[in-house]
Amino acid sequence: MLKKSVLAAAVVFALSAGMAHADHTLYGSFKRKGPSVHHNTFNAQPITNTNTNIITVNTSAIQTTTATATAPTTQTAQASSSAAATGNSTALTADTVDTTPSDTADAVDTTASATDTAGAVDTTASTTDTADSVDAAASTTDTGAESAAEATATTQESTDAQGGLQASIRNEVKNTGNISSTVHGGNNNMANAASIALHGGSRPASSVENKVSATGEITSMVKGGNNNSANAASISMGGTPVKGRVINEVEGTGNISSMVKGGNNNQANAASIAIN
Amino acid sequence: MKLIHILTLGALLVPPVVGHADLLGIRAQNQVKGGEYSAQAQGGNNNSANAASIHMTGSSARAVSNRVRANGTVSASATGNNNTVNSASVFMENSRAGKVSNSVKVDAIGNEVQGNNNTSNIGSVMMENASAGKVHSSVTGGTLNGVIDGNDNRLNIGSVQMSDAHRGEVSTKTDLGDVSVSISGNNTDVAVDSVVVD
Numbered sequence: 076m077l078k079k080s081v082l083a084a085a086v087v088f089a090l091s092a093g094m095a096h097a098d099h100t101l102y103g104s105f106k107r108k109g110p111s112v113h114h115n116t117f118n119a120q121p122i123t124n125t126n127t128n129i130i131t132v133n134t135s136a137i138q139t140t141t142a143t144a145t146a147p148t149t150q151t152a153q154a155s156s157s158a159a160a161t162g163n164s165t166a167l168t169a170d171t172v173d174t175t176p177s178d179t180a181d182a183v184d185t186t187a188s189a190t191d192t193a194g195a196v197d198t199t200a201s202t203t204d205t206a207d208s209v210d211a212a213a214s215t216t217d218t219g220a221e222s223a224a225e226a227t228a229t230t231q232e233s234t235d236a237q238g239g240l241q242a243s244i245r246n247e248v249k250n251t252g253n254i255s256s257t258v259h260g261g262n263n264n265m266a267n268a269a270s271i272a273l274h275g276g277s278r279p280a281s282s283v284e285n286k287v288s289a290t291g292e293i294t295s296m297v298k299g300g301n302n303n304s305a306n307a308a309s310i311s312m313g314g315t316p317v318k319g320r321v322i323n324e325v326e327g328t329g330n331i332s333s334m335v336k337g338g339n340n341n342q343a344n345a346a347s348i349a350i351n
Numbered sequence: 352m353k354l355i356h357i358l359t360l361g362a363l364l365v366p367p368v369v370g371h372a373d374l375l376g377i378r379a380q381n382q383v384k385g386g387e388y389s390a391q392a393q394g395g396n397n398n399s400a401n402a403a404s405i406h407m408t409g410s411s412a413r414a415v416s417n418r419v420r421a422n423g424t425v426s427a428s429a430t431g432n433n434n435t436v437n438s439a440s441v442f443m444e445n446s447r448a449g450k451v452s453n454s455v456k457v458d459a460i461g462n463e464v465q466g467n468n469n470t471s472n473i474g475s476v477m478m479e480n481a482s483a484g485k486v487h488s489s490v491t492g493g494t495l496n497g498v499i500d501g502n503d504n505r506l507n508i509g510s511v512q513m514s515d516a517h518r519g520e521v522s523t524k525t526d527l528g529d530v531s532v533s534i535s536g537n538n539t540d541v542a543v544d545s546v547v548v549d
Contacts, residue, residue: 301395309401310381319378321412326384330423334391335398345390345427346383347401347437348417350410350446 169256171267171306172246172285243282243319246271253291253329256305262338263302266295270306270344273315282319285310292329295343298336307333309344313351323348380416381405387423390438395431402427403455404437404472407481411447415483421457427471428463432501436462439490440472440507443481451476451486461496467536468503474525475507475542482517493528502536510542514549521546 248254248269256266265272271285287293287308297303304311308325325331325346335341342349383403392398399406403419404427419425419439427436435442439455455474462471470477474490490509497506505512509525525544532541 321379322382323380324382325386326382328386330387330389332387332389332391333400333402334393335395335400336391337394338398339395340397341392341395342399343390343392343401344406345402346381346388346419347390347403348379348381348405349399349401350379350406350412351408 170248170269245284247286251290255294257296260299262300266305268295273312279316284322286324290328293331295333301338303341305333305343378414383419389426392429399435400427401437407443407446414450415448416452419455424459426461430465432466434469436471441476444479449484451483453488456491459494463498465500467501473508476511478513478516480515484519486521489524491526495530498533503538505540508543510545512547
C-alpha cells in the first residue's frame, strides 16, 4: 500500500510539474500516450502596434511588437505618415494592423511619440461629463450573466495567451501628426489609416482593439474601382472569428474622414466598426 | 485509496479543459471622442459610408456598444443607389446581438444622400432581419441635418427602426436642438425621435 501511495504521489507530482512548465512539455508527454487533452500549437502571438510604427502581418506571420518609443523632449512638431498607391489588389496601411494577405505597399513612419499629456486632459474631461457618468452607471448594471461571460472572456484571453491558440490584435496610435492612406483606381483595394483590418480568413483572434488618441487629421481614400474599402481610425472585419472583445476607441484627434469615389460595393469607415 | 488517486488526477486534468471552453460571442464596442468625423461614398452602387458608427452584416455579438462624444461634426454622405449611410449610429442586418447600445452626444450630425433605395441613419439604431435582446438609444445633439434626393429612401434621426426584427426591451432618449430634413423624391420613409417596428 505504501509503495502504491508513493507511486501515485510521484505520478501526480510529475503531472503537476509538467503543467507548470511550457505547454509543449505537456503536449509532448500526453501525445505519446494517445489522444491528447491539450491542443497547443504556437501558430500566432499577440500583435501589438504601439505608437506610429507600421505592422503589416500576413495571416501566417508571427510578429510581436511591444516596444515603446520615446520621443526627444525637444520634439514639438508633429509628424505625418502617409501611403499611396495605384493599381489593383492593393492594401495600404498607415499606422495600421492589417492581416489581409495581399499587402503589397507599405510605408513606415518611425516617428517616436511624446508623453501623452492629452490623455490626462481627456480623463479630466470624462469626469465632468454627466452623460459619461450615466453610461458608467449603466455599465455597472450589466447582468450577472454578462459579467460572468466577460470574466470568462478574460480567462479565455489569458489562457489563449499562454496556449497561443488565438492572438489578440492591438493597434495603438498616439501623439502623431496627420495620417493618410490613399488608393487611386483599381479593384479590391484597401486604404487603412490608424485602423485594424481583418479579412481573407485571418486566424481567429481572442480580441481586437484599436486605440487612437492625440493625433492630427486621419484620412483614408479610395478613388475609383470596385470592392474597395477606406478605413480611418476604424476596425473592419470580415471572415475572421473573434472570441473576445472588439473595441475601437478614438479620442483627441483631428478631423477623421474616409472617402470612396466611384465604383461599386465599396465601404468608407471613419471612427467606426464594420463587421461583415 | 485508488478512488482518491483517480479523483486527484481528475482534479488536475479537468481545469485546462474547462479553460478552453468557447465563448458565446463577441463584444463590439466603439468609443469616439472629440474632433470631426466624416465618411463619404461618391458615385457607384451598393456602397456603405460609416462615421462614428457600428455596421454589422451577417454577424453575431453578445453586446454592441457605440459611444460617441464629438465636439465637431459627424457626417456621412453617398451618391448612387442602394447605399447605406450611417452617422453616430448602429446598423445591423442579418445579425444577432444580446444587447445593443447607441449613446451619442455631439454638436452636429449631417447626412446627405443622392440616389435611390438608400438608407440614412443619424444618431439611430436600425435593424433589418436582425434580433436583439435589449436595445437602448440615447442621443444628445445640437444640430441634426438630413438631406435626401431620390426615390425609395429611408431616413432615421434619433430613432430606432426595425424591420423583420426580433427584439426584447427597446428604450430611447433624445435631447436634440434643431432638426432639419430636406427631401425630394418619392416613397421616402422618415423617422425623427421615433421607434418604428415593421
